[in-house]
Amino acid sequence: MVAWGNAWLAGHVGLDxxxxxxxxxxxxxxxxxxxLRKYLANLRVDGLRELRLALPAPGDPLGLSGPPSFNSAAVDIGQAAIAVTGDQNIGLLPLPxxxxxxxxxxxxxxxDSGPVRHDLPSLAEAERDLSDAMRSATEALTSVDGPVGDRPGRLGQRGGELAPGYPARAHxxxxxxxxxATVLRLADDRGLTAGQVAARGEALRELDRAVRRALVAAHHAIFEPVRNQ
Structure with missing residues (x-):
């Protein structure tokens, strides 16, 4: 929703x-x-400027700025969207x-949601961190005998496409x-020693952090040139 909502706000697609x-x-x-259509239209009347993505994890409230009740609920489900308007920010949690x-x-x-966080990575920073984390994870996992499907170099299903108007780098x-992220979900510790589990766990935690930061930066990239002017 964040990518397509931002593409609409930036004038690249219609609301429908x-x-x-x-x-x-x-x-x-x-x-x-x-x-959804009516809700987004109403938000725009109220001054909606952009939608922000939050992908928090326990101990890493990536993209969140309170209040605590919203942060806690977002961490529980692992994601949230934040509607940035002129007067207040609105947190949106997707539930079945x-x-x-x-x-x-x-x-x-x-x-209710707190102010926009300004300590989030730029797209260039997130891409560099993702590349570094992928290389480190590959090196760490190469020495661990485990299921071949969870090597970062063996990428899983397609997906992750954004909406029209996003720069090619963001896509x-x-x-x-x-x-x-698919590789991380498929990681399997069965058949590994305690030492191997620890080594792989650390590598995958760093990769997970880089993946979440990259996704957040990519979803915000449509407005990066505007913010930097």
Missing amino acids: EAADHVEATGGPVVAGDVP DQRGSSYVGVRLEVH RVSTLATRL
Whole structure:
């Protein structure tokens, strides 16, 4: 939602196209009881400037700036979107929306959110960190006998494409980070010694941090030239 919402705000796609793409992926989306199109249109009337992505993990509240109740809920599900408006920021948590046996969609739980964080990496910084983490993880895992499918060099499924209007570098970084995230999800410690588990765990934690930072930076990159002017 963040990528297509930002593409709409930047004038690269229409609201209907953005909402259609989001809902084609995850099903119908509502914020409270308000359909996605109407909710985004209302936010824009209220001064919506951009959507920010947060991908926190325990001990690393990446992209979050409070309040504590919102941070805690976002860490529990591993992601959040933040709508940046003129007067306040609004936190949006995507939750499963299941009604009956056939309706499956997404319900955005609405929270207050703190100010935009300015300590997040630029796209160039995130790409460099991702490359370094991938190289370090590959070196660390090469010495560990484990399932061949979890080597960073053996990338998984495609995905991670952003929306029209994003720079080519952002598309590239997002795609690589998404594929590496798949590798991280498939990591398997079975059959390893305690020492091997520890060595691989440290390498994968650093890679996970770099992947999340890269995805956040890629989703924000559509507005980077504007911020730097």
